[in-house]
Amino acid sequence: MIRAYSKLHNCQEPIILFGRMLALGLDPDKYTFTFVITSCSHQLSLVYGEMVHSMAVKNGFESDLYVGNVLISMYSVFVKLEDAHKVFDQMSDRDVSSWTSLLCGYAKHGEMGRACEIFDKMPLRNNVSWTVMISGFVGVGRYIEALSYFSDMLCDDEVQASEAVLVCALSACAHLGALDQGNWIHGYIGKSRISVSSNISTALIDMYAKCGKINCAAQVFNGISRKDIHNFTSMISGLSIHGRGNDALCVFYQMLVENVKPNEITFLGVLNGCSHSGLVDEGSSIFYNMESLWGVVPKIEHYGCYIDLLGRAGYLERAFKIVKSMPMDPDIIIWRSLLNGCRIHRDANLAECIVNHIGELNSRSCDGGEVLLSNLYASLGRWEGVVEVRKLMGERRNESNPGCSWIEVxxxxxxxxxxxxxxxxxxxxxxxxxxxxxxxxxxxxVAKTMQVSFDLSEEEKEQAVAWHSEKLAVAFAMMSTLPGTAIRIVKNLRTCEDCHLALKAISKVFGREIIVRDRSRFHTFKEGDCSCNDYW
Structure with a gap:
């Protein structure tokens, strides 16, 4: 009975039965403790687990392999990692599950340094331990290490890549824009005759889309015989970040025809696509019918996409009214979306009002808004405004994230x-x-220096924009690859106007296709033009 109930989450029956068993004078064995401790892992409090642990020690099972393994898992669930490690150290006999349970505890909670130490000491590694490490690195944003471990795993003849680890590796490729490695993994899946599940298909679509190969993503998508919500949503999101809003809408309508019900994430992708393509009427219709037609109540993220759509298209007052009438309090992302619209359409008065609202939210959240306002002042030549905003930022000690770009060569x-x-x-x-x-x-x-937020000489401004990270990445690519080779870059921030202008010129002068994925979308520069049509 205890064993059967232990498989149910949030069920106290095993603990109750265990108490009745003790009251009857029956002695629990190691299997009893294993199942009861497993049940304790599913409770809201660690109290029961600690009590049962004490009883296991009194009954001489503190070093038992099976009891020790479930204790490690239990303490890891409650983020008592030092206690889990103490149990591990006290075990006289350990197997691969013992090592993997401890490894999983550290990796799941982002302590990859400790996880690496344990992994390096493991006498035997299996598929699970490799998956834990790779997924752990992906979870904390250390994608290069994730791919390094994936490569090492493939050298282990005793281990075969599972669906979970392939999805993690493809996710790492997607985040880094590592197309070559993503292509290799796709080929590996085919050569190894691994069954292509919905999860793998979705990961492939996402990888190709985020690596700038939206046509390859479409090929994977079109090759799926029975598409599910995840396949559709991934394809819609991919088309959206490439600025192909009309195509994203077509996939959305195809989804409806095939009776696949959209979810919250689907609508984020659709609205994002409308935003990057200026499809105000279409986006408005979908936003206002989300709940009535599809039963999805708009959340703050959906409002953020819709505000971004209106702001980019120049409907600033309309967007501002919606923000003030939202059923929930607007967050920093909402205000920044509206502020970005002010930057695009050079509305300093509304921008000042928005920054005041941002300041009321949280002083730590102001830096992004104040940087946008500072850049807007600079573009208008209002240097006194720049000085005032920068002074305020200094008082709050706000620092904007430095621009960073990645390129695979x-x-x-x-x-x-x-x-x-x-x-x-x-x-x-x-x-x-x-x-x-x-x-x-x-x-x-000609270098576009309007948004350099300092009252510098023109030469100094040109130098300031010259060393932006994507320009450095392009220069490195051009000296490291053959002429005519496409250049693919991932950037953590929005591409500035000067870099956008420069990359258009470079693509024309040197005959290079340059694909840049910035914080919000893709830009494909070719023969002096950009796929965004200067709408970003």
Whole structure:
């Protein structure tokens, strides 16, 4: 009975039966403790688990393999990792489950340093232990390490890649824009005759879309015989970040025809696509019919997408009224979306009002809004406003995230930061970038320095925008790849106007296709034009 009930979550029956068993004078064995402790892991409090642990010690089972394994798992569930480690250390006999349980505890809670120490000491590793490490690195955003461990795992003849680990590896490729490695994994799946599940298909669609190969994503999508909500949503989101809002809507309508009900994430993708394509009427219709037609109540994230749609299209007052009438309090993302619309349409008065609202939320959240306002003032030449905002930021000690770009060359991911000095080839890269910009300037490129938020000389402003991370990445790619090779870059921030202008010029002068995925969408620069049509 205890064993049967222990499989149910949030069920106290095993604990109650265990108490009755003790009251009857019956002695529990190691199996009893194993099932009761497993049940304790599903409770809201650790109290029961600690009590049963004490009884297990009194009955001489503190070093038993099975009891020890479930104790490690239980303490890990309650984030008592030192207690879990203490149980592990006291075990006289350990198996791969003992090591993996402890490893999983640290990895699940983001302590990858400790997880690495345990993993390195493991006498035997299995599929689960490798998956724990790779998924752990993905979970904390350490995608390069995740792919490194995935590569090492494939060298282990005793282990075969599972669906879970393949999905994690593809996710890492997607975040890094590592197309070569993503392509290799896709090929590996085919050669190994691994069954392509819905999860793998969705991960492949996401990977290709985020690596700039939306047509490859579409091929995977079209090859799925029975598409589910995850396949549709991934395809819609992929098309949206590529600025193909009309295509995203077509997939959405196809989804409805096939009687697949959209969920909250689906609507985020659709609204995002409308936003990047300026489809105000279509986006408005979908937003206002989410609940009545599909039973999905708009959440703050959906309001954020809709406000972004209106702001980009220039409907600032309309967007502001919606923000003030929302059924929930607007968060920092809502205000920044509206503020971005002010930046695009150069409405400093409304921007000032919005920054005041942001300041009322949380001083720590102000930096992004104040940077946008500062840039807006700079673009209008209102340097007194720039000084005032920067002074306020200094008082609050707000720091904006530095620009960072990643590029994969020869299967290796390289990272560049704004004004980078750490890359081993940085001197050569800077020299090459200067030559590239000189040639681009001969064909009409003029640095756009309006948003440099300092009252500097024009020459100093040009230098300030020259070392942006995506420009450094492009310069590195052009000296590291063959002429005509497409350049693919991932950036953590929105691409600035000068970089956008420069990359258009570089694509024309050097005949290179440059694909940049910034914080919100893709830009494909080719022959002097951008796929966003300067709407971003």
């Amino acid at each position: 020869g299967g290796v991911v390289h990272e560049f930061r704004v004004a980078d000095t750490f890359h081993p080839q940085i001197a050569e890269i800077r020299d090459n970038l200067n030559e590239i910009l000189k040639k681009a300037s001969l064909r009409g490129y």
